[in-house]
Each structure stands twice: as C-alpha cells, then as structure tokens.
Amino acid sequence: MRVGGKHYRTVWMEDHVVYFIEQNLLPFEFRIQQSLHYRQTCEALRTMQVRGAGAIGALSGFAMAQAFLEAKEHNDSSLIEKARVEIESTRPTARNLFYAVEKVHSAGLVSSAMAVGEAQSVANKDAEDCRKIGEYGNSLIRDGFRIETHCNAGWLAFVDYGTALSPLYLAHSEGKDIFVFVDETRPRSQGARLTAWELHEEGIPHTIIADNAGAWLMAGGKVDMMITGADRIAANGDTANKIGTFEKALAARALGIPFYIAAPLSTFDLNCKTGKDIPIEERSQEEVLYAEGPDENGDMRKIRLASPGSGAFNPAFDVTPAGLISGIITEKGIISATRDGVMSVTREP
Amino acid sequence: MRVGGKHYRTVWMEDHVVYFIEQNLLPFEFRIQQSLHYRQTCEALRTMQVRGAGAIGALSGFAMAQAFLEAKEHNDSSLIEKARVEIESTRPTARNLFYAVEKVHSAGLVSSAMAVGEAQSVANKDAEDCRKIGEYGNSLIRDGFRIETHCNAGWLAFVDYGTALSPLYLAHSEGKDIFVFVDETRPRSQGARLTAWELHEEGIPHTIIADNAGAWLMAGGKVDMMITGADRIAANGDTANKIGTFEKALAARALGIPFYIAAPLSTFDLNCKTGKDIPIEERSQEEVLYAEGPDENGDMRKIRLASPGSGAFNPAFDVTPAGLISGIITEKGIISATRDGVMSVTREP
Numbered sequence: 217m218r219v220g221g222k223h224y225r226t227v228w229m230e231d232h233v234v235y236f237i238e239q240n241l242l243p244f245e246f247r248i249q250q251s252l253h254y255r256q257t258c259e260a261l262r263t264m265q266v267r268g269a270g271a272i273g274a275l276s277g278f279a280m281a282q283a284f285l286e287a288k289e290h291n292d293s294s295l296i297e298k299a300r301v302e303i304e305s306t307r308p309t310a311r312n313l314f315y316a317v318e319k320v321h322s323a324g325l326v327s328s329a330m331a332v333g334e335a336q337s338v339a340n341k342d343a344e345d346c347r348k349i350g351e352y353g354n355s356l357i358r359d360g361f362r363i364e365t366h367c368n369a370g371w372l373a374f375v376d377y378g379t380a381l382s383p384l385y386l387a388h389s390e391g392k393d394i395f396v397f398v399d400e401t402r403p404r405s406q407g408a409r410l411t412a413w414e415l416h417e418e419g420i421p422h423t424i425i426a427d428n429a430g431a432w433l434m435a436g437g438k439v440d441m442m443i444t445g446a447d448r449i450a451a452n453g454d455t456a457n458k459i460g461t462f463e464k465a466l467a468a469r470a471l472g473i474p475f476y477i478a479a480p481l482s483t484f485d486l487n488c489k490t491g492k493d494i495p496i497e498e499r500s501q502e503e504v505l506y507a508e509g510p511d512e513n514g515d516m517r518k519i520r521l522a523s524p525g526s527g528a529f530n531p532a533f534d535v536t537p538a539g540l541i542s543g544i545i546t547e548k549g550i551i552s553a554t555r556d557g558v559m560s561v562t563r564e565p
Numbered sequence: 566m567r568v569g570g571k572h573y574r575t576v577w578m579e580d581h582v583v584y585f586i587e588q589n590l591l592p593f594e595f596r597i598q599q600s601l602h603y604r605q606t607c608e609a610l611r612t613m614q615v616r617g618a619g620a621i622g623a624l625s626g627f628a629m630a631q632a633f634l635e636a637k638e639h640n641d642s643s644l645i646e647k648a649r650v651e652i653e654s655t656r657p658t659a660r661n662l663f664y665a666v667e668k669v670h671s672a673g674l675v676s677s678a679m680a681v682g683e684a685q686s687v688a689n690k691d692a693e694d695c696r697k698i699g700e701y702g703n704s705l706i707r708d709g710f711r712i713e714t715h716c717n718a719g720w721l722a723f724v725d726y727g728t729a730l731s732p733l734y735l736a737h738s739e740g741k742d743i744f745v746f747v748d749e750t751r752p753r754s755q756g757a758r759l760t761a762w763e764l765h766e767e768g769i770p771h772t773i774i775a776d777n778a779g780a781w782l783m784a785g786g787k788v789d790m791m792i793t794g795a796d797r798i799a800a801n802g803d804t805a806n807k808i809g810t811f812e813k814a815l816a817a818r819a820l821g822i823p824f825y826i827a828a829p830l831s832t833f834d835l836n837c838k839t840g841k842d843i844p845i846e847e848r849s850q851e852e853v854l855y856a857e858g859p860d861e862n863g864d865m866r867k868i869r870l871a872s873p874g875s876g877a878f879n880p881a882f883d884v885t886p887a888g889l890i891s892g893i894i895t896e897k898g899i900i901s902a903t904r905d906g907v908m909s910v911t912r913e914p
Contacts, residue, residue, distance in 0.1 A: 243871075243872035243873065243874075244869075244873065397878075398875070400751070400853065400870070400871065400877075401777070402749070402751055402775040402776060402777055403775045403777075405870055405871070408853075408854075408870055408871035408872065408875070408877075409870075409871065409872050410872075412871060412872040412874070412875035413872040413874065413875070415875070416872060416874035416875050417874075422875065423875070423876055423877055423878045424853055424854070424871050424872075424875055424876070424877040424878070425853070425877065425878050425879075426751040426752045426776075426808060426809070426853055426877075426879065427751060427775075427776050427777050427809075428750070428751055428752075428776050428807075428808045428809025428812060428883075429808050429809070429878070429879075429880055429883075430812060431811050431812035431815055431883070432808060432811055432812070432880060432883035432884075433880075435811065435883075458777075459775060459777045459778050459781060460775070460776075460777025460778070462780050462781055462784065463777060463779060463780035463781070463812060463816055466780055466815060466816050466819045466820075467812055467815050467816075469819075470815045470818075470819065471815075504749065504757075504773055504774070504775055505757075505773070507856050507858070507868065507870060508868070509856070509868035509869045509870050510868060510869050511866050511867060511868055511869075512867065517860050517866045517868050518860060518861065519856065519857070519858035519859060519860055519866050519868055520593075520858045520859050520860075521749070521754055521757055521758075521856060521858050522592075522749065522754070522757035522758065522761060522773050523592035523757065523758050523759075523761040523762040523765060523773075524592065524593065525592075525761070525762065525765035525766075526747070526757070526761035526762070526764070526765050526771065526772070526773055527772055527773070528749075528757075528772055528773040528774065528775075529746070529772045529773070529774050529778070530774075530775065530778075531778055531781060531782075534778075534780070534781035534784075535781075
C-alpha cells in the first residue's frame with residue numbers, strides 16, 4: 217500500500233538484503249530498515265519491529281533464506297539448523313512463522329536460490345490472499361457506506377493489503393464513496409495509531425472514535441457495516457480477536473448492523489472446536505495504566521493515565537461467538553458462520 | 566467520604582470561608598482550597614476546580630451566601646444581584662446551580678445568616694439524598710458481588726457519598742465482600758482517575774479495565790451487576806450518561822447482567838418526554854487525540870496518542886433506552902423504567 221504516495225510492502229527481499237518497515241516507530245516516524253544477515257532479521261522479529269501474522273511469516277521465510285545464503289557463503293552447512301532454531305524461537309506462538317520456515321527450509325535443501333525463491337513465494341502468497349479478501353469483501357460494500365473497524369487489521373500486519381482494511385482499499389480505489397470509523401482500540405491504541413495512519417496514507421476519509429462511542433454511532437444510523445480481523449478462528453466460526461471485538465459484535469447484532477470478520481484461511485485452527493478451546497492472553501496492567509507518545513516537542517514520553525493507587529486487569533483478546541458474525545471473508549470466499557458448527561461458503565471465487 | 570483515612574466533603578463552609586477539594590489536580594495531588602469571597606468561589610466553578618451536579622449546586626449556594634455576607638460587610642446591597650448574575654454565568658447549563666442560587670437568594674432577603682443557613686441546608690440535602698441512594702442501592706448488593714461501573718458517579722461529583730458508588734460504600738462498610746471493575750472511561754478517563762481514586766481511598770477492592778473488556782468479563786461470569794450514574798433522565802426513563810454507558814447496557818442485557826442507574830430525582834427532566842429530546846454534547850477531538858498525566862518524574866505532560874494525520878469524533882454522552890435499565894435508584898426508592906413511559910416505584914422508603 218502507499219506511504220507518502222509511494223507503494224511499499226511491509227517486508228521484502230532484494231538480492232540478499234531484507235528490508236522492512238520499522239513498526240515500533242509508527243505512526244510518529246516512518247523508517248525502512250535493512251537487514252544483511254539472518255540474525256539481524258531474527259532481531260527484528262524478536263523486538264516486534266515487524267508484527268502481524270502475515271508479515272511475521274514472510275519475514276521469517278526471508279530469515280531462513282538468508283541463513284541458506286550465509287551457509288553457502290561461509291561453506292558452513294551447520295549454520296542452517298542453528299538458524300532454524302533461532303528463527304523459530306523469536307515468536308514461538310506465531311503459526312505463520314513455522315509454516316514459512318518449514319517451506320523455505322525444504323526448498324533450501326535443494327539450493328539456496330530455491331530457498332530465496334520459496335521465501336519470495338510465501339510473501340507473494342500472503343499479499344495475494346489479502347488482495348482476494350479485498351475483492352470478496354468489496355462485494356459487500358456499497359457506495360456511501362460508513363464502516364467501523366476495530367484494532368489494526370490492515371496491511372501493516374501482512375505483506376500488503378491486510379484483511380479487514382483490504383476491502384476498504386479496493387472500494388476506495390474503485391471510486392466508491394466510503395467513510396471509516398476507527399475504534400481507537402484501548403489499551404494499545406492500534407486503531408488510533410496504525411489503522412488511522414494506513415487510512416490517512418491511502419487518502420481514505422476516516423475519523424478516530426473512543427471505543428465507547430461505537431454502539432451510539434450504530435444506534436444513530438451512522439454505521440452501515442463493521443469489519444474486523446481475527447487472531448484465531450475455531451472450527452465452528454467462533455473468533456478470537458482484540459479485546460472489544462465481542463462487545464462491538466453484540467452492539468452490532470442488537471442494532472441490526474452487519475458484522476464481518478476478514479481473515480485468511482490460515483487463521484482457522486481446526487484443533488479448536490469452539491471458542492472455548494482458544495486460550496486468551498492476559499497482558500501487563502502497564503498497558504492500561506500508562507500511555508506513551510510524543511509531547512509537543514516530539515520527544516517520546518510515558519505518562520501515568522490512572523490513579524496511582526490502583527491496578528488494572530488487561531485481557532488482550534476476546535471471543536466473538538459465530539452466531540454474532542454475519543460472515544467470515546477469506547481468500548476463497550465469504551463463509552457463513554453458524555452456531556451449530558456448520559460453515560458454508562456463500563460466495564465461491 | 567475518606568481521603569487518607571480522614572472524612573471530607575467535596576465542598577463546605579465554615580464561618581465565612583468556603584473550602585473545596587481542587588478536583589483538577591486529582592488523582593495525582595490532593596489539595597484543599599479555600600475561598601474568602603464569592604468571586605473566588607465563582608472562579609472555582611468556572612475553572613471546574615469543582616465539578617459534578619451536586620457539588621456545583623452546593624458550591625454555588627455557598628457563593629450566593631458569601632455575596633450576602635459581603636454586601637452586609639460593605640453595606641452595599643447592589644452587590645447581591647450583581648453576584649447572582651456572576652454566579653449563574655459560571656456554569657450556565659448546570660440545573661442544580663440555578664436551584665441552589667434561587668433558594669439561598671430567597672433566604673438572604675431575610676438576613677445574611679438565613680442565606681448561610683440555607684446554603685448549608687442545600688449542601689446537607691445533597692449529601693443526605695446520596696446517602697439514601699446508597700441505602701436503596703445496597704439492598705440490591707449481595708455478599709460476594711462483583712460490580713462494574715462506568716465513568717465517575719462517586720462522591721466527588723456531589724457533596725458526599727455520590728450516586729452509583731454510594732451503594733458500594735455502604736455495602737463495603739457493612740462488611741459485604743464486594744469487588745469493583747472500573748471502566749477507565751475514555752476519552753477523559755474519569756473511571757481510571759476519579760472512581761479508582763475514590764475506591765482506593767475507601768479501601769474497596771477494585772481494578773481498572775479498558776472499556777473494551779466489559780462485555781468479555783460479563784460473558785465470563787465475572788460481573789454480577791452494573792451501576793452507573795446519569796446526567797439527565799427523560800420522563801420515560803431514557804437516560805443520558807457518559808459515552809459508552811449505552812454500549813455497556815446493551816452488553817449487560819445480552820448477557821443477563823442487571824443494569825442499574827443511580828441518580829437523585831433532580832436528574833429527571835420531565836421536559837424531555839424521551840431520550841430523543843435530550844441534546845447530546847460533542848466535545849473537542851483533542852480529548853481523544855491527546856492524553857495528559859505525570860511522567861516518571863511527576864511532571865505533567867501532554868502526549869499525542871493518535872496518528873498525527875488523523876482527526877477524531879467525540880460525542881461526550883449517549884442515551885440508554887429505559888428498556889435496557891433494570892431500575893433507577895433514587896433517594897425515594899428504586900424506579901422501574903419501562904419503554905411505555907410508565908414508571909413505578911418498586912421500593913418505597
């Protein structure tokens with residue numbers, strides 16, 4: 217997608233060099249980093265300079281390809297297995313990472329050129345899947361639609377296009393008049409920071425709202441549909457996503473607003489029969505009690521938001537029951553999720 | 566209520582001096598201010614050093630009483646009407662202010678001592694009404710209850726006790742084991758700042774949550790009831806309160822959690838037949854885009870929370886339909902609100 221009018225992917229590889237957008241600095245600074253060695257690339261994964269399922273997958277594939285190139289250069293094949301362990305330990309809960317490393321590793325056993333080719337293909341497939349999600353999702357968007365979204369499910373989490381925002385990018389590029397309400401998404405403000413930044417760079421009209429304002433806007437007839445991404449989807453369609461997604465889905469159902477999830481099929485975890493099987497991460501209370509951002513001089517400051525004597529409870533995700541979801545937009549079509557565990561594809565490619 | 570173990574009201578008058586808790590500094594600094602002249606008291610109202618319906622009412626009554634004392638001292642009765650206009654212009658939308666000024670003004674026409682007495686009685690009545698709300702509300706709270714609240718409807722907004730928190734204070738003082746989930750209440754964080762501070766000072770177990778976490782906690786069986794205050798209540802029971810109240814009420818209804826409003830009868834505006842007649846204030850986008858608080862050195866800093874290119878939409882209140890409200894806890898009993906505009910008092914004093 218575009219930044220300052222120029223097209224970028226979040227991660228890419230040219231010759232032996234890996235490039236990536238340093239996401240820890242966004243939205244206050246836009247910087248491209250480069251990594252010459254697989255170890256530097258591991259560091260980018262570990263420090264979350266690159267985050268989001270698809271982007272992590274692609275970057276870890278590139279790291280594995282770099283390891284093959286370095287093994288060849290130094291004539292040291294022992295480096296390959298060592299690198300694989302290192303890469304896999306950077307983000308041990310990221311499923312896309314293991315998938316990408318496995319694919320690139322297999323190809324690399326033939327040649328390091330094959331490893332690089334496979335890594336490029338992993339990245340390209342991620343972008344292409346998201347582009348298709350955009351096509352299916354766009355079929356739901358009518359001219360004049362006002363769409364609410366929660367958290368960041370844009371291209372920064374993938375190689376390009378993103379999931380929940382991909383249909384919006386396509387709708388806008390086709391000339392549809394759309395407007396986006398961006399939930400700020402406390403406590404980490406991914407909406408106010410990343411989603412708002414993405415939409416601004418693409419020139420899509422939008423405004424940030426406090427998470428509290430969602431239902432009130434829906435009740436006022438100001439929201440035509442809601443789309444969010446997903447962190448993990450159970451076999452019956454129950455969907456884990458950023459905390460607050462469930463509350464929005466409840467409000468949308470009560471107020472008659474269609475509520476869609478957009479995610480690649482790789483987000484489905486068929487080992488989880490229902491949402492009850494999806495573990496929910498609790499994160500540090502610091503995220504709720506403090507906030508960081510630039511002051512009027514541009515210096516980054518960390519401030520206390522809450523009363524000093526009190527603590528916070530910070531569940532990071534929630535589970536939206538399939539019955540509240542109008543459909544799950546995937547790269548293969550839009551799936552209707554039902555409470556009884558039966559999923560049906562309502563639009564074939 | 567207590568601060569550091571000592572009992573305080575938010576505003577009070579001794580001899581000719583008005584005292585008040587400087588609320589703009591809370592929760593990071595606790596300071597009592599004193600005001601020797603009605604003009605200083607007007608300044609405290611204007612700069613929101615004292616805020617909240619009941620506290621504004623009491624303080625404006627004290628200001629009017631000070632004006633009578635000053636008129637007598639300087640033997641200048643023209644000062645009285647001038648002062649009345651000044652006081653009334655400090656917070657022109659605060660209904661309690663006009664009510665208190667009128668009462669104290671009438672009494673002052675007899676003598677300045679009567680004015681002071683009437684001002685004390687206005688303040689005492691506010692505290693007493695809130696204490697009664699606590700008694701009625703407490704009858705709903707069982708031992709072991711976990712209660713969610715939104716925004717600040719504690720004693721800081723009144724002379725003492727508060728509304729939504731008054732039943733919690735009483736339940737706790739009676740030895741009931743209660744726990745409070747405090748919605749941080751973006752964008753102004755009144756929950757994380759004021760409600761959390763009040764509960765901490767009273768020693769009531771509580772934790773702050775991101776507003777996004779409410780429905781998820783309810784679904785997990787962690788919330789037994791929800792109580793909030795009200796800014797204005799229409800004749801049919803539709804209730805305007807801080808933005809996000811409506812979304813919580815929707816979630817509570819969907820998940821079978823009782824949802825109560827606590828407010829004195831003076832909050833009812835019978836000129837509004839339904840919630841549609843209540844005007845909703847939009848506030849500055851700055852409240853969403855920026856946050857203020859102390860840094861690690863205790864210096865107050867203002868930081869940017871959101872992406873620099875984006876704006877925000879900031880409706881400050883919403884309206885919860887009567888049909889979502891289990892009951893309205895008043896100083897006269899608990900009122901059942903119904904959609905058809907009929908209200909019935911379910912518990913008489």
